[in-house]
Amino acid sequence: MQNRSAWLLLMALAAPGWMFGQNTPDNPSPSPADETGLGRPASFKKLLPNLGTDQKKMWTFPRELRKKRVWIPTAAVLAVTAGLIAADPHEAGYFRNTTSLNSFNRAFSSSNTTYGILAAPAVLFAAGLVRKDSKAKTTAILAAEAVGDSEILTTIFKDLDRRVRPAAVPTGGNFADTWFESPGPFWRGRGSMPSGHTIAAFSVATVFARRYGKQHKWVPFLAYGLAGAVGFSRLSLSAHFLSDVFVGGALGYGISRFVVLRE
Secondary structure (H helix, E strand, O other), X not given: OHHHHHHHHHHHHHHHHHXXXXXXXXXXXXXXXXXXXXXXXXXXXXXXXXXXXXXXHHHOHHHHHHOHHHHHHHHHHHHHHHHHHHHHHHHHXXXXXXXXXXXXXXXXXXXXXXXXXXXXXXXXXXXHHHHOOHHHHHHHHHHHHHHHHHHHHHHHHXXXXXXXXXXXXXXXXXXXXXXXXXXXXXXXXXXXXXXXXXXXXXXXHHHHHHHHOOOOOHHHHHHHHHHHHHHHHHHHOOOOOHHHHXXXXXXXXXXXXXXXXXX
16 A cells, blocks of 8 residues: 555656646647746756856845845745744644544655655656657756755755754654754754755746646646645654745745746
8 A cells, every 4th residue: 555655646746747748739849939938948968057056046145135026025934934933843743643644644755755756857858858848858957956956955954953853852852942953964954944855846846837837727736736745744744843844845936936947
């Protein structure tokens, strides 16, 4: 049953790749000019240089806070995060003590969700190769770029906050006292905030949704729905606090839309 659930999860996450890669005579593969408004051109050759450019833009983001259209949503995200941190001890205790989500947790385990997140752009790229669909191939590479950007940021943030995961808090321990205490090697990211699975899932989902949402109205619902399920699994598995998941989702969305796709 666990293996069957894993395969169902992988197929659900990867299936859009085959759908996106299907072109009919009425829906031909777009020309490079058609893609201009859908994010910059991408290739494996440009992947590493683009990651460097992206990182520079991400870490110099504070300079943009002088703009009203930037600081207002940033302040809103920070305010919600602060509220969720205050609520973390309560929701973390609930998920630690419930057994009603065991089936969901088996299907959306850490390994299954990792495979699913990686499978989505890989299948989309394969579909693009088979059908000679440049948009599908470009979208897959941009999704991979977004995941790379997100994981670099996540590792650094986790090493800074070193927040203990809910599952690591001893029985009867204090869920509010979790900062700057998590051990582990720095290259893996020692803390809990942000959720690495969630930021990666929303990075991929946002690239897919922004590039295919106008063409296929159902794509954003499926992409963000699956990303949301990945985020919820991090709570139900006691792998992360709600604030970790929220920050991961917000960062994944922002990195993909404003850094990778440059909207």
